[in-house]
Amino acid sequence: MTLTASLRARWALLWPRLARLAQRPERWASAHGLLWLLAGLLCAAFVYVLALIPFTPAISDIRKAKTEQPAQLLSADGRLLAEYKWVNREWVPLATIAKPVLDALIATEDHRFYDHFGLDWRRTASALVRTAGGDRQGGSTITQQLARNLYPEDIGRAPTLTRKIKEAITALKIEWLYSKDEILETYLNTVPFLYNAYGIEMAARTYFDKSADRLNVLESATLIGMLKGTAYYNPVLNPERAQARRNTVLAQMKKRGKLAPAEYDRLIKRPLRIRFERQNEVAGLAPHLAQQLRRQLIDWADRNGYSLYSDGLVIHTTIDGRLQEIATQAVQRQGRQLQGVADAAWAPRAVWGAKSPLVQQLVRESPQYAKAVAGGAAPEEALGKLLADGGFLRELRQAKTRVQAGFMALDPRNGAVLAWVGSRDYGADPFDHVQAARRQPGSTFKPFVYGAAFARGMLPTDQLMDQAVEIPLGGRQVWRPTDGRQPPSGEAMELRDGLAYSKNTITAQLMQQVGPERVAQLARAMGVRESRLEAVPALALGTSSVTLKEMVAAYGTIASGGLYQAPQVIVRIEDKHGRLLEAFKSAAPERALSLSAAQALRDAMRGVVDKGTGAAIRGRYGITADVAGKTGTTQDNTDGWFILMHPQLVAGAWAGFNDGRITLRSDYWGQGAHSALPMVGDVFRQALRGKIIDARERFIDEEESSWIATATGTLRNWAYDLFGRRTGEPDGPALVPPAPQPEPPRASAPAPSAPPQEERPEIIEAPLIPLQEVTPRASATAEPPVWVQQPEPAAPQPESTAPLPPQTSLESQVWLQTHASLDKTMS
Structure with missing residues (x-):
């Protein structure tokens, strides 16, 4: 007899008795009745327990956590970069x-x-x-x-x-x-x-x-x-x-x-002795990169039926373990140096005090202030109490004035990311300053202006007057960019020198002639594809916030002769037994800038390190290889940038603070040539010494093979010879014809022994807007995967073989867009 049949038989015997008890309720109070009631309750409980069994977990291996194998992220040379636990x-x-x-x-x-x-x-x-x-x-x-x-x-x-x-x-x-x-x-x-x-x-x-x-x-x-x-x-x-x-x-x-x-x-009489030390998860060589990849890897694992945390996946990357370690050490070394400057600049007695308006504002933005007000305290009472708390102010100062940095390097030949350092210390600041942080790039954005000019047929030897510039913005507003304390020389200056010495007056005039929309369009084509660029005149000096990853990728386009190669990190994914699960190919290169224009731009950027604002690469770091680059410094020394190119390596660094209102308060250390350049210079020097890159490799200028390019180039040169090399717009300064002297005067160029300092532009006759706070944004923002190459809409690309339609004059129709960006203007 089955269990079901047995239960039915017992119920058939029990039911008549329960029916008789129901007909005579007084019998429930008897001992016999209570016994039956108890039996019924026990049976009901037993049935309830049996019904719950299917809803309890299946016990397969309670020690599963012991056997779980987290996925491993490996460098190209087999070093462990991170584990996903x-x-x-x-x-x-x-x-x-x-x-x-x-x-x-x-x-x-x-x-x-x-x-x-x-x-x-x-x-x-x-x-x-x-x-x-x-x-x-x-x-x-x-x-x-x-x-x-x-x-x-x-x-x-x-x-x-x-x-x-x-x-x-x-x-x-x-x-x-x-x-x-x-x-x-x-x-x-x-x-x-x-x-x-x-x-x-x-x-x-x-x-x-x-x-x-x-x-x-x-x-x-x-x-x-x-x-x-x-x-x-x-x-x-x-x-x-x-x-x-x-x-x-x-x-x-x-x-x-x-x-x-x-x-x-x-x-029991002994005191409680604690030696507390928070145990951070072992971060590995590239923790910021690992976090950036985590979400995409989880999606991949879910689609393919794997667990990133327990199935022992092995993810092979393009990262060079040696270069990653060198870069990490360089960022930490320079970070300590800059932290000493910041600590002195924001000393409690000198600047950081309860009477400081900035300190008061930072206190009002703190969680402690919000908690006190939410608890019923009056705003002024809460503010005064926190300002009187020395320990709280000390902790706030340490958090706000902690110097941060980011570094990224890639191979311009194929877009392979070789190093990725998101901050000085992942444990202290896990926020990624390579891909998650958007900062204003300053003068590192200027190559896009010059690239657009060269794409239109201008040459690095063409000249503009180093003179005061006034750009009407409409509504009786005028933008007057300057080079800080350095007055215009009034002399003619070649475009390549204007880029080498980071002259704002020259760049502003060039932007007038090329047009903001064309510059923004070129920057997007070259690699700045995730950040919004405002097509306004001040864009020439780097007013639109971008990521370090975008800028390094764009410079990779310059290094590769105008071909954009999307950054790639993941090469292949294997299971724990070494079986290939999926391989990832690099995206096909895209022509973003004509070969001749890219080569002209690259050659002009050699001057930055040979004689301009990046001369420390040659002098201090002794790098004799064929390199080109650009420094960048934002208004009030908020951000420092430097990006350097070599045929086999493009590397860039950013230095600053998470809060854009905090700066190094130094016109020397605040410049990108002194804050960001040392990180890149240190990495390049060790990479050359360690044979990671070849010092003998040189950029090779090639001839454009297209017969169309040759024909249009010939036609363009004939037109220039006939009418003169004047490509300026009617409402902007025209290019000055080459002077008859063998060497044009360069009165504005500093002496070689003292590399020029980058100057911040000045806005005159326009309302000043306070520099907006630049706070870290969650890395979970909608960033495209850095390892899954997704095609993006192709931006219209300028042609170097024929003049583009003239730009409209800069009147009131652009003022509303320009107004918000001008006081964030950068060198």
């Missing part, structure tokens, strides 16, 4: 855990652990009685706690009867399949201890700076005491509660015979 945990065998830990755990949480089969009925009954009396008690065994910790979604944590039954069923399953030692080992390696510490090993390191096998009785009692409520008994924030709870655990150990009375009397 669920939690910060290190599994340790039960035999290596100190004995006082086990004694404290069993004595406090489940002293009959070795005597029951997952449920301690006596403890459960006692907990029910005490809870009914108003003293809420927990009756869970270690096995029940393990079930709750391992399967929080299946079991839940709500204080309901259903949850307790599901927990008990799961505990019985665990006890059926695993030994007591396996249960203890799993419990101690999976229990959370706050501060991203999971398991007894990470807890020991976090709170006592030692491994789990070296914990003494007091330390063991402190950690086990936390299990009742990790936040409530946190020894870092609540030391008095933690000490009281520790002594309770010691008392339980004495009661259960694990601690001698004399030793107990001695230990």
Whole structure:
């Protein structure tokens, strides 16, 4: 007879009796009736428990966390860049855990652990009685706690009867399949201890700076005491509660015979000694890059039926492990140097004080101020209290004036990303300043202006007058960009010298003739494809915020002769056995700038490092290889930039602060030539010495092979010879014909022994708008994957072989767009 048939037969016998009792209700009060009622309730409970079994988790391997293999991110030379882990945990065998830990755990949480089969009925009954009396008690065994910790979604944590039954069923399953030692080992390696510490090993390191096998009785009692409520008994924030709870655990150990009375009397008098050190997850060589890739890799794993955290995937990248390490060290080294400058510039007694309007504003923006006001304090009262708190002001100053930096390098021949450093220290600042941060690029944007000019047929040897410039903006507003304290020389200057010495007056005139829309269009084609560019005159000096990744990619276009190559990081993904799962090819190159224009621009940018604002590359770092680059400094020295190109390597760096209102307060250190250039120079010098790149490699100027380009070039030269090389617009300055002298005068060029300083432009006769705060944005913004090459709409590309239609005059129709950008103007 089947079980179902048997139950039906029993029910058939039971039903008539229940019917007779229903006809005579007075019989329920009899002993016989109560017995039947109890039997009915037990049967109902039994059926309810049976019904819950399918809704409890299937127990396959409670030690799955021990066998999980996180995905590994590897460099091109096989070095580990990062691992993708669920939690910060290190599994340790039960035999290596100190004995006082086990004694404290069993004595406090489940002293009959070795005597029951997952449920301690006596403890459960006692907990029910005490809870009914108003003293809420927990009756869970270690096995029940393990079930709750391992399967929080299946079991839940709500204080309901259903949850307790599901927990008990799961505990019985665990006890059926695993030994007591396996249960203890799993419990101690999976229990959370706050501060991203999971398991007894990470807890020991976090709170006592030692491994789990070296914990003494007091330390063991402190950690086990936390299990009742990790936040409530946190020894870092609540030391008095933690000490009281520790002594309770010691008392339980004495009661259960694990601690001698004399030793107990001695230990409870000891103070709570904590050596707290937050255990950050091992970041590896490229933690910022790993975080940028995490979301895309999770999507890939989900689509292909893998887990990024447990299936042992191996992701091979283009990163050069040697160059990544060199770049990380260079960023840290320069960061320390600049931090010393910042600390002196923002000294508490000199600048950082309660009377400073900026400090007051920063206090109003702090979470502490918001919390105080939300708690009922008056705004001025909350402000005054925080300004009087020396410790709070010190912490605020350290956070706000912490210098940050970013560095990225790629191979211009194929777009392979070779190094990616998102900040000075991932643990202190995980925000990525390569792809997530958008900052104004300053003079590093000027090559797009010159590139657009060369694409129209202008030459690096063409000249413009170094003179005061006035650009009407409409509404009786005039933009007068200057070169800071350096007055115009009034002499003719070649375009290549205007770029080498970062002359704002020359660049502004060139922008008038080329047109903002054409410059923005070229910048997008060359690689600035994720940030919005405002097509306004001030764009010439870098007013639109961009990312370091975009700028390095765009300079890679210059280095490769005008071919844009999308940055690529991921090469292939393999399983844990080395089987190829998917390979990723680099995107096809796109022609963004004509070959002749790109070569002219590249040659002009050689002058930046040979004699201009980047001369320290030659002088200080002794780099004799064929390189070209550009420095950049924003208004008020807020941002410093430098990007350098070599036939095999393009590298760029940014230095500044997360808050754009904070600067280095130094006209020397604030310049990109002194803040960002040392990082790039250091990396290039070591890369050349280490043979990562070849010092003998040179940029090779090639002839355009297209017969159309040849024909139009001939026609263009004939027109220039006939009418003169005058390509200026009617409302803008015209190009000055070449002077008859062999060498044009260069009165504005500084002496070679003293490389020129970059100057910030000045806005006159236009309302000044305060520089907006530049705060880090979450890296989860909609950034395109850096390893999945997605085609983008092709921007209209300027042709070098025929003049483009003239631009409209700069009248009131562009003022509304220009007005918001002018006071953020950069050199």
